[in-house]
Amino acid sequence: xxxxxxxxxxxxxxxxxxxxxxxxxxxxxxGLLGHNGAGKSTTIGCLLxxxxxxxxxxxxxxxxxxxxxxxxxxxxxxIFETPAFYEYLSGLRNLRIFAECTAPVPDSRLLEVxxxxxxxxxxxxxxxxxxxxxxxxxxxAQALLPDPxxxxxxxxxxxxxxxxxxxxxxxxxxxxxxxALTILLSSHLLSEVELLCTDIAVMRQGRLLYSGPMxxxxxxxxxxxxxxxxxxxxxxxLRAKGWLEEQRGEDRVRLRPGIGVADAVAVAVAAGxxxxxxxxxxxxLEEFYLQTVHGDHDx
Amino acid sequence: xxxxLYANELLKLVARKRSHIGFGAFVALEVxxxxxxxxxxxxxxIEKLLSRNGLPVEQYFSGTTVAVMIVALTILFLGALFIALxxxxxxxxxxxxxxxxxxxxxxxSRLELLIAKALACATYSCALILFIGAxxxxxxxxxxxxxxxxxxxxxxxxxAFHPPWPGLGRYLLAIATLALTTQTFTAVGFMFSCFNMxxxxxxxxxxxxCFIDLLLRMTPYFxxxxxWFLTQHMAVWIHLFEPHVPWARLAEALVFLAAWDLTFVAxxxxxxxxxxxxx
Numbered sequence: 302x303x304x305x306x307x308x309x310x311x312x313x314x315x316x317x318x319x320x321x322x323x324x325x326x327x328x329x330x331x332g333l334l335g336h337n338g339a340g341k342s343t344t345i346g347c348l349l350x351x352x353x354x355x356x357x358x359x360x361x362x363x364x365x366x367x368x369x370x371x372x373x374x375x376x377x378x379x380i381f382e383t384p385a386f387y388e389y390l391s392g393l394r395n396l397r398i399f400a401e402c403t404a405p406v407p408d409s410r411l412l413e414v415x416x417x418x419x420x421x422x423x424x425x426x427x428x429x430x431x432x433x434x435x436x437x438x439x440x441x442a443q444a445l446l447p448d449p450x451x452x453x454x455x456x457x458x459x460x461x462x463x464x465x466x467x468x469x470x471x472x473x474x475x476x477x478x479x480x481a482l483t484i485l486l487s488s489h490l491l492s493e494v495e496l497l498c499t500d501i502a503v504m505r506q507g508r509l510l511y512s513g514p515m516x517x518x519x520x521x522x523x524x525x526x527x528x529x530x531x532x533x534x535x536x537x538x539l540r541a542k543g544w545l546e547e548q549r550g551e552d553r554v555r556l557r558p559g560i561g562v563a564d565a566v567a568v569a570v571a572a573g574x575x576x577x578x579x580x581x582x583x584x585x586l587e588e589f590y591l592q593t594v595h596g597d598h599d600x
Numbered sequence: 601x602x603x604x605l606y607a608n609e610l611l612k613l614v615a616r617k618r619s620h621i622g623f624g625a626f627v628a629l630e631v632x633x634x635x636x637x638x639x640x641x642x643x644x645x646i647e648k649l650l651s652r653n654g655l656p657v658e659q660y661f662s663g664t665t666v667a668v669m670i671v672a673l674t675i676l677f678l679g680a681l682f683i684a685l686x687x688x689x690x691x692x693x694x695x696x697x698x699x700x701x702x703x704x705x706x707x708x709s710r711l712e713l714l715i716a717k718a719l720a721c722a723t724y725s726c727a728l729i730l731f732i733g734a735x736x737x738x739x740x741x742x743x744x745x746x747x748x749x750x751x752x753x754x755x756x757x758x759x760a761f762h763p764p765w766p767g768l769g770r771y772l773l774a775i776a777t778l779a780l781t782t783q784t785f786t787a788v789g790f791m792f793s794c795f796n797m798x799x800x801x802x803x804x805x806x807x808x809x810c811f812i813d814l815l816l817r818m819t820p821y822f823x824x825x826x827x828w829f830l831t832q833h834m835a836v837w838i839h840l841f842e843p844h845v846p847w848a849r850l851a852e853a854l855v856f857l858a859a860w861d862l863t864f865v866a867x868x869x870x871x872x873x874x875x876x877x878x879x
């Protein structure tokens with residue numbers, strides 16, 4: 302759905318994005334992760350034609366977005382962290398203004414989308430009277446109006462209460478599953494990304510550090526839980542055999558590459574120890590993200 | 601697409617309170633001007649001027665005469681202010697608020713969007729000037745009634761008097777010309793608005809530019825190059841009251857201003873088309 306090749310953008314002497322390649326497959330929910338200044342917003346800005354890249358190419362749905370922005374964005378919706386609207390106009394009027402930049406939309410469709418995002422009761426009110434949550438819903442409504450194939454969302458749940466976060470997440474998942482919408486999501490909330498995304502990319506200082514499916518994350522890295530009775534005895538045996546590389550607490554150990562949980566359990570059982578728990582430790586997305594970002598930093 | 605964008609820009613202008621300030625301010629100013637005319641000393645001054653030139657006061661101190669006085673005394677300052685306010689906001693305010701970024705997520709071309717905005721600004725300026733002309737005439741007629749027209753503008757060297765109907769015709773033509781010439785305020789305001797600056801800065805720069813132009817034009821030192829100043833050509837509307845209208849001069853002024861207007865708009869658009877829109 303999105304194919305970015307060699308994208309580079311600088312603001313004066315500061316490099317914002319340094320020649321990244323990124324592919325967002327159709328029908329996926331793709332999380333773009335990174336600290337502030339990592340280059341996420343610049344990448345999205347180039348994708349939407351707000352920013353002019355110094356180098357590289359961007360294709361959306363097979364169309365060169367830099368050469369034919371109109372065709373490339375024909376079925377793209379976008380939501381920003383702090384959506385801006387015409388405060389002095391009603392929600393409905395705002396929807397019409399934004400929608401008509403793509404194509405004329407009948408009132409029935411505007412009202413239908415307002416109902417989908419739960420704004421039907423207040424859609425005739427002035428936006429100046431809307432709460433933050435209502436603005437986010439209106440932003441989602443305007444993004445859905447071109448009947449998009451691709452939705453670009455920047456911090457969609459920012460500032461929402463837990464119920465609002467749940468509703469937006471449920472709605473995004475519904476749109477992805479029922480309408481095969483591809484979603485590119487930029488977020489700081491790793492827990493949200495973990496619940497929503499099928500794929501992620503991690504950026505740091507304009508470089509892409511990781512890109513791939515969530516299911517393919519290298520989450521174990523050799524760490525296991527090995528809980529035996531008496532406690533700690535198994536670790537001594539593993540160390541004596543040269544299989545133990547690192548230990549945290551009594552029951553968290555990192556084994557030498559090539560040595561698995563079954564090997565460690567076999568050693569413990571052979572020594573007559575009672576094994577109470579033995580399994581690989583899966584890193585959370587947060588742990589993976591921090592390790593990726595800081596590992597790169599340390600390197 | 602352009603038609604839809606233009607309609608939406610007009611809708612936004614109409615819905616914003618700031619757009620109406622100009623209309624309200626002019627009505628208030630016209631009322632204040634009439635109150636000033638009511639002062640015995642001011643009245644006496646006008647009556648003295650008319651009678652000294654052999655013109656019957658009751659005939660020539662009329663509604664159309666008052667309307668021309670109101671327009672001549674207010675248009676350059678207040679007209680410039682309110683047109684600059686709207687034109688300076690038209691792009692810069694949306695960029696500042698973030699709505700421009702929302703609009704540009706859509707498959708709309710920047711060029712079309714800017715043309716729609718420029719046209720909406722021009723429409724607003726025309727509407728404001730026509731409103732000023734109509735309301736000044738209505739107030740003048742309500743205050744002094746129907747009669748002949750007397751115009752005296754020492755700065756432009758115009759001294760003229762006309763019977764009632766031809767006088768009204770001249771007045772309407774002058775207001776229409778004014779609606780065209782004040783587009784220069786719109787064009788300058790629009791150009792600054794396209795640059796990466798606050799809306800207030802765009803408005804202030806527009807006003808500053810116009811007033812500097814006016815001050816330099818009024819400076820005797822620059823008398824020999826007066827025709828290079830924009831405000832010199834913008835004042836051409838008053839010459840429509842001359843007994844023999846200088847049509848060639850009028851056409852020259854309109855062409856000169858139109859060329860500059862297009863240049864200002866083109867510079868603004870050219871800059872905006874190259875500009876990064878950041879959040």
